[in-house]
Amino acid sequence: MLFPIYVAQSLPISAEVKSSFNDIVLVIVAPTLIGCIVFILLIPLVCFFGLFFIIPKLFILENEQILKRAQNASRKAATLNKVTKTFERDPNVIEYAKRWAKGICQLFDQLAPYKNKKNKPHLHTYHIKWISKGGEDTIENTVALCPNCHDKMHVLDLNEDIQKARAKSKNSSI
Ligand SMILES: [Zn+2]
Known part of the structure; x- marks a missing residue:
């Protein structure tokens, strides 16, 4: 994280510039980088919980929702032609x-x-x-x-x- 500071120290620039560069690194760059790393680590965690805990719950309907859908269902059952294989038993x-x-x-x-x-x-x-x-x-x-x-x-x-x-x-x- 402090690598840019070390690099700046070795450069042939004035002490004042180096000092202000260090300040920028410590105040802005370092926290931003830390934030980015934490964020990147959080992404898989959030995805994991979303995939296995939150998203499945979105598909579970409440009783009232089921009732509403059932009440609105078409009263005549649809027909479906199926080809099935059956075994003729003795x-x-x-x-x-x-x-x-x-x-x-x-x-x-x-x-x-x-x-x-x-x-x-x-x-x-x-x-x-x-x-x-x-x-x-x-x-x-x-x-x-x-x-x-x-x-x-x-x-x-x-x-x-x-x-x-x-x-x-x-x-x-x-
Ligand atoms: Zn039995």
């Missing part, structure tokens, strides 16, 4: 998995929450290793789950649940 595998479960959700170990119109326990057949990830459509890779647990598997995909499902499948020795 109905016998589905039926066997349900019979193997005997009406009990194999994750929650409780009776299916309700019966369907045919008076059968309403369970979904779930592929432990998803077909979309290369899992096979076999009775060894399927369990019957209540709709709630089925949804949980898709949302959380917890390893402990997968292990439990494997233990309850036809593949197990139970």
